[in-house]
Amino acid sequence: xxxxxxxxxxxxxRALKAGDAVSITGIIHTGRDKFHKYFADGGKINVxxxxxxLFHCGPVVVKNDGEWKVVAAGPTTSVRENPYEPKFIADSxxxxxxxxxxxxxATLEAMRKYGCVYIQAVGGAAAVSAASVKRVQGVDFLDExxxxxxxxxxxVEGFRxxxxxxxxxxxxxxxxxxxxxxxxxxxxNKSR
Amino acid sequence: xxxVDKILALIRDTSSSLPEDVEKAILAAMRREEKHSSAKMILxxxxxxxxxxxxxxxxxxxxTGTLTFFVDSRLRNKVNRKVISEATRLATVKGYLRKNCxxxxxxxxxxxxxxxxxxxxxxxxxxxxxxxxxxxxxxKGGGSENMSRQYSLPDSTLGAGRDLKGVEKxxxxxxxxxxxxxxxxxxxxxxxxxxxxxxxxxxxxxxLRNLGDSSKDSCLAKMEKTILKKANSLGIGPMGLGGxxxxxxxxxxxxxxxxxxxxxxxxxxxxxxxxxxxxI
Ligand code: SF4
Numbered sequence: 001x002x003x004x005x006x007x008x009x010x011x012x013x014r015a016l017k018a019g020d021a022v023s024i025t026g027i028i029h030t031g032r033d034k035f036h037k038y039f040a041d042g043g044k045i046n047v048x049x050x051x052x053x054l055f056h057c058g059p060v061v062v063k064n065d066g067e068w069k070v071v072a073a074g075p076t077t078s079v080r081e082n083p084y085e086p087k088f089i090a091d092s093x094x095x096x097x098x099x100x101x102x103x104x105x106a107t108l109e110a111m112r113k114y115g116c117v118y119i120q121a122v123g124g125a126a127a128v129s130a131a132s133v134k135r136v137q138g139v140d141f142l143d144e145x146x147x148x149x150x151x152x153x154x155x156v157e158g159f160r161x162x163x164x165x166x167x168x169x170x171x172x173x174x175x176x177x178x179x180x181x182x183x184x185x186x187x188x189n190k191s192r
Numbered sequence: 193x194x195x196v197d198k199i200l201a202l203i204r205d206t207s208s209s210l211p212e213d214v215e216k217a218i219l220a221a222m223r224r225e226e227k228h229s230s231a232k233m234i235l236x237x238x239x240x241x242x243x244x245x246x247x248x249x250x251x252x253x254x255x256t257g258t259l260t261f262f263v264d265s266r267l268r269n270k271v272n273r274k275v276i277s278e279a280t281r282l283a284t285v286k287g288y289l290r291k292n293c294x295x296x297x298x299x300x301x302x303x304x305x306x307x308x309x310x311x312x313x314x315x316x317x318x319x320x321x322x323x324x325x326x327x328x329x330x331x332k333g334g335g336s337e338n339m340s341r342q343y344s345l346p347d348s349t350l351g352a353g354r355d356l357k358g359v360e361k362x363x364x365x366x367x368x369x370x371x372x373x374x375x376x377x378x379x380x381x382x383x384x385x386x387x388x389x390x391x392x393x394x395x396x397x398x399x400l401r402n403l404g405d406s407s408k409d410s411c412l413a414k415m416e417k418t419i420l421k422k423a424n425s426l427g428i429g430p431m432g433l434g435g436x437x438x439x440x441x442x443x444x445x446x447x448x449x450x451x452x453x454x455x456x457x458x459x460x461x462x463x464x465x466x467x468x469x470x471x472i
Contacts, residue, residue, distance in 0.1 A: 001233070019230060019433070019434075021228075021230050021233045058254065059254065060251070060254055060287070060290050062287060071250055071251070071287055072250065072251050072253070072254035072290070073254065074253055074254045074255075077335060077373065100335075100375070100431075101372045101373050101432075102372055102432075120431055120433060122234050122237040122238060122241070122431065123335070123375035123431055123462070124238075124241075124252070124253035124254075124255070124333070124335075124375045124462060124463065124464045125237050125238055125240075125241040125253070126241070126245070126250075126251055126252065126253050126254040127241045127242075127244040127245040127248065127250055127251070127252060128237055128240050128241040128244060130250070131244055146301075148290075148291075160233065160237055162230040162233065162234065162431070162433050164433060172433055172434065173371075173372050173432060173433075175434075176371065176427065176428060176429070176432060176433065176434050177368075177371060177372070177432075179427055180368055180371060180426040180427055180428050181368060183425065183426050183427060184364055184365070184368050184426060187364065187422050187425070187426075188357075188360070188361050188364060
């Protein structure tokens, strides 16, 4: 397992290869549909994404004795952000995008150009992901977007995932998909 | 214990703990995957996740899904909609359920997960009068529900005709198309035949079956086995990142059809296959 520590510098990000298992320690910010739309519409946020990480996640967060506590934090499907992500990568300098299901060619190209990777978190593994969040630093857009869509700032320790799209233009999803389609054709033509 | 509390406990346990057969199947799959592979790491994380969620009574997955109750019709009065709604409300307050129910017209969230038709309740005839009356709950997330599909044979794009080979083509096509979505490894519930609505209903009901069983019909039992094997040879793997485990099980039923229709319906269930039965 490869350890990644905040700030996620360009060199170590570019060294990652599709298929690498990684463990992340440091700051990650959540953001999904409303977050992306807000930026696309020219909105601003007081958060520095340079050498940072963005997590497509709709967490369940509760307030306990005045402190935020993350109950569940699994990834949400990333394709919905395809239209926004290349520009977000270019403008923000983000290095890591965490989500589920991968993203499109334009995003892969932006990752190659600006030095960013896509990390597939273990889908649905809400309890483990939540346990790796050691502290909630804060939250933006809580009232505007609602808790599940707000931009939460998490301090994580040992957050696990797999590099599914690297900064060299390789997408593991693409590779597995074309292999599986070939196998499918072989199987259905062979059987009975 | 009051009935409301029993249903509340059922929701808590369903949300935070996988059925034993599913957890065992994931464990066996993890042992089969290559050392240091991403597949092994993912399955290991899933197992740790299950242990942690059970220990803390927190949701296994943040998408606590659509709640569907199958209630023995003898319990129609005792486990009525009011009781189930009340238990659902309490479960939401206690954090066993995420606020996960949205009005389809104005997009507003129902804060207690209770609305007209939510949760879904089916009253079912019991198989034998001597059996104890039970309530079964299944929780199915959106990511997995989105991957359910219905094919209509013949399907010219797949080259699938109106025979069992055509049926197999549809089922395997669904597996290929689901990759990357719907958190693999998953389970397929399949209905061959029926009309569109019963197709989905019967397919979903297959997801209630224990992973260890096989169809009573020998032809279907054989299909269940071979399709599972073929699907797992596609190399899609956990989360679609490659590996030996794409499916944990395939459960198939068949229903008669009218001469003009031939549907193949596939209900996809992700690894977070939350189902549980209690005797009331
Ligand atoms: S597909 Fe299943 S495991 Fe994945 S997020 Fe949805 S409910 Fe959870």
